[in-house]
Amino acid sequence: MISYFKAVFLGTWALVQGLAITLRYLFKPAVTVQYPTEKLLPYDAFRGALIFDPATCIACGLCAKACPSACIALENQVHPETKKRVPKVEWYTLDLGKCNYCGLCQEACPTKPKSVWHSLDYEIAFSSRDEMVRCWKAGFPLGGRTWDAKKKAFKDPKSHISVRELPARKR
Amino acid sequence: MTQRAGKLLTATRYWPTELWANPWSLPRYRAAAAWLGGIVAGIALIGAGVGELAAWGDRLLALLGRLGLSAVVVAWLWLLVKLGCVLGVIVANGLWAVWWERKISAHMQSRLGPMYAGAFHGWAQTIFDTIKLLLKEDVTPAAADQVMHALAPVVAIAPCVMAFAPILFGSELAAAKLDVGVLYIFACAGISVIGIVMAGWASGNKYSLLGGLRAAAQMVSYELPRGFSVVPVLMFAGSLDLAVIDRAQAGYWLGFFPRWFVFYPVVGQLAFLFFLIASVAETNRTPFDIPEAESELVAGFHTEFSGMKWSLFFLTEYGYVLLSSFLLAAFFLGGGSAPLPFLDFIPSWIWMTGKAMLMMFVFLWFRWTFPRLRVDQLMDFNWKFLLPWSFANIGLAGAFVWRGLG
Numbered sequence: 001m002i003s004y005f006k007a008v009f010l011g012t013w014a015l016v017q018g019l020a021i022t023l024r025y026l027f028k029p030a031v032t033v034q035y036p037t038e039k040l041l042p043y044d045a046f047r048g049a050l051i052f053d054p055a056t057c058i059a060c061g062l063c064a065k066a067c068p069s070a071c072i073a074l075e076n077q078v079h080p081e082t083k084k085r086v087p088k089v090e091w092y093t094l095d096l097g098k099c100n101y102c103g104l105c106q107e108a109c110p111t112k113p114k115s116v117w118h119s120l121d122y123e124i125a126f127s128s129r130d131e132m133v134r135c136w137k138a139g140f141p142l143g144g145r146t147w148d149a150k151k152k153a154f155k156d157p158k159s160h161i162s163v164r165e166l167p168a169r170k171r
Numbered sequence: 172m173t174q175r176a177g178k179l180l181t182a183t184r185y186w187p188t189e190l191w192a193n194p195w196s197l198p199r200y201r202a203a204a205a206w207l208g209g210i211v212a213g214i215a216l217i218g219a220g221v222g223e224l225a226a227w228g229d230r231l232l233a234l235l236g237r238l239g240l241s242a243v244v245v246a247w248l249w250l251l252v253k254l255g256c257v258l259g260v261i262v263a264n265g266l267w268a269v270w271w272e273r274k275i276s277a278h279m280q281s282r283l284g285p286m287y288a289g290a291f292h293g294w295a296q297t298i299f300d301t302i303k304l305l306l307k308e309d310v311t312p313a314a315a316d317q318v319m320h321a322l323a324p325v326v327a328i329a330p331c332v333m334a335f336a337p338i339l340f341g342s343e344l345a346a347a348k349l350d351v352g353v354l355y356i357f358a359c360a361g362i363s364v365i366g367i368v369m370a371g372w373a374s375g376n377k378y379s380l381l382g383g384l385r386a387a388a389q390m391v392s393y394e395l396p397r398g399f400s401v402v403p404v405l406m407f408a409g410s411l412d413l414a415v416i417d418r419a420q421a422g423y424w425l426g427f428f429p430r431w432f433v434f435y436p437v438v439g440q441l442a443f444l445f446f447l448i449a450s451v452a453e454t455n456r457t458p459f460d461i462p463e464a465e466s467e468l469v470a471g472f473h474t475e476f477s478g479m480k481w482s483l484f485f486l487t488e489y490g491y492v493l494l495s496s497f498l499l500a501a502f503f504l505g506g507g508s509a510p511l512p513f514l515d516f517i518p519s520w521i522w523m524t525g526k527a528m529l530m531m532f533v534f535l536w537f538r539w540t541f542p543r544l545r546v547d548q549l550m551d552f553n554w555k556f557l558l559p560w561s562f563a564n565i566g567l568a569g570a571f572v573w574r575g576l577g
Contacts, residue, residue, distance in 0.1 A: 008556075015541065022279045022540040030283040 047101045047118040050094050052136045052144060057115035058087040066108035071098035072116075089136070094144070096124060097132030119143075131157060205278070205292050209271050212294075213528045216267050253346040257335045261490045266297045268489040268531065275532070276539045307478035314375030315475060323373055324476065324483035327366025331490040334359035338497050339413045341520030342421075342507035352413040353405065356498065357398055360453065363487060364390045367462070367472050370484070374475035382471025386462035389549060390453055396557035397449035403442045403568030404432050404502045417506035427512060431505035438567045443503045445561050447530075450495035451537055452553070454488055458541035461549060492534050493527065500526035 033040055042048065057074075064072040074092040076085040094116075106117045121143075126132050134144035134157065145154040231252065235245045270285070274292065277284030285293025311320050337352035339345050349355050364387055371383015405411060408419040422430050433443045452459035463471030473484045500506060504526045507519025544552065 018540045019536060022536060025281060026275065026278045028278075028281060030278065031281045032283055034283065034286055 042120045042122060044120075046120050046122070047103050048121040049096060049119055049124045049143075050099060050105070050116060050134070051119045051121075051142045052092055052094065052116045052134075053113075053142055054089055054092065054115075054136050054138050054140060056111050056113065057089050057092065058111055059085075059089045060087070060110060062108040062110060063105035063116050066104040068102060068104060069098045069100050071095040072105060088138075092136040094134045095132055096134060097126070097129065205274055208292075209274060213267050213271060213524075213531075216263055257338075257346050258332060260340075261332060261335065261486065261493070264493045265486045265489045266301065268492060269297045269300070269485070270294060271531075272535050272538070275535045279539045301482070304478055304482045309478045309480060310475075312375055312475050316373040316375065319369050319373030320475070321480070323366050323370035324480045324487075325366070326369055327363050328483050328487045328490070330359040330362035330366075331487045331494070334494055335490070337413055338494065339417055339501050339506055339523060340497070341518065341523050342417055343414060344507075344520055344523075345413065348414065349412065351411045353401060353411045353416075356494070357394070360491065360494065361390075361394055363491070366487075367484075370476065371472040374472070376475050378468045378470075379472050379474045382462045382464075382468045382474070385468075385546065386455060386472055389455070389459065389462060392550060392553045393449045393452040393459075393557075396445055396553060396561045397453055399558070399561040399565060400442045400445035400449060401502060402561075402565045403435075403438050403571075406565075406568050406572050407432060407435070413501050413506075417501055417508070420505040421508045423512055429505055429508060429510050431503060431508075433503040433505075435571070438564055438571060439503065441560065441564045442568075443499070445557055445564065446502065447499060447533065449557065450499065451534060452549075454491045454495060454534070456488070456492070456534065457538040458544050459549060460543055461546055464543055492531060496527040496530035496534065497523070499530040504530070 059074060059076045061074060064070075064074060072092075072094055075090045077088040077090045078084065079086050101118070103118060106114055109116050130149050131146045133146060135147055135154065136144045140154075141156070143157060146157050147153075148155050232245075232249055235248055238245075240248075270293070273296070274284045285296035287293055288299050289295030311317055334356045336347040337345050337349040337355055345352075367386045367390075368383045371379045371381070371386070374380070404416060408416040410416065410419075420429070420431050424430055428434065431439075433439045455462050462468075463473065468474070473481055476484060500523055505522075506526075507523045509515045509517060509522055
């Protein structure tokens, strides 16, 4: 008899405890983020879309050599009079479709600050293969531009995060 | 150290560990505001629809009488008006309860739930969902019995609407005055089982059939303790009329303690708990949702229903939740009477709907706390625990009445 009532009481008590937990959680803040309107900033070590800065690059080509998936291509500028190569890039392309986000190009880059580095941009989605290839020339923004094969023109990549403004440029 | 670019991302939030450390953060305020606002909005929605319309009702009836129509026509018109009011309550409750349930379930699981539809916390979500359901294709499986399949949702929801006739929305506020109101409500609510079994049978699907049969077994079983747990209330009030039960709970012990049946020592609390548990089982909601157990039966009896047919089942479920909430408020929580004497100036329909909304919250709370019972556990619990103890409770109530305490 006593054990019966004890079982009833313990069972009821367990239910009450469960109710107390859910009630407590009802008033705790949500841990979810309303993604398109609220965005989390990744940690500094996050390897997002690659960014390139034509102004600091010395066109050594170490990044292209280090890249295991061969997604980097570049060409030196040539001095107009001496016809000699100068330590500046004429153009620089990154195929984010091939990139495996390993960070070896960033490690190989000898300049200070780094000329190629991973930004914190995680909103990299493409609707065509053209858009996967980011191109840089002198005067292009840090995020690069993509070549539109139909319109024969460069256009800015579609991204919600402004990669030009993002920090964490690796030293 | 590189600098954070928080200002550049509009409305950036960092990883939420910091939020959990701070109990007074903005989202926490928002959660509390949504909850409280939810109760207030629910009372306003249902209460304003019924309570205020009822105040105009007498004027409307007088107006109908002055039109020079015959008494029969006036009676029928008046019936239609009342039917419209009650139907409005059931439909508005469907919209409101689904939204509230989604918000509460979300916040209990540290989510936010619908946030975009409408400006404030996704309040318009269920309205858009309803539009979507109305536009959806109505699929009838080839194996289904066409007529029965179409009829089942109607058979399920019609008794639900009927059962609302004698429900008190305030102290004297009901669509119909029935001397056997309680009996009538339980009788009507019992008919819905037929609709559910029909749905299960006519779908031509073994999962549906199993769900329908489980629903039949469960609802017929839990009718018993549900009925018996109300018997003490009926003994104390001495009537099956909801208005009389409501009136029996007016007044205060020692001038301040409300004479609600739930406050009758032991017998009141036991009856309340038994009725609450049996009501949850009767509405097929978790922890007693074996008829639609997702992990076992897909969706049980409404697996093969889509569009408005499906949403009629949904509406029935929430209609019965509201019915049970109002019954709990009327039987045990004093109906339209105020908890303290000086609060009497607030109209009875606000108390009634407020208590009903509180009970509805308990329903939602149960649903998102407890895991599902197994079929045999469910039957064990009913026949070996609830039923004997509700009998014992009747005996206890008898002792109370015998000693003149009722």
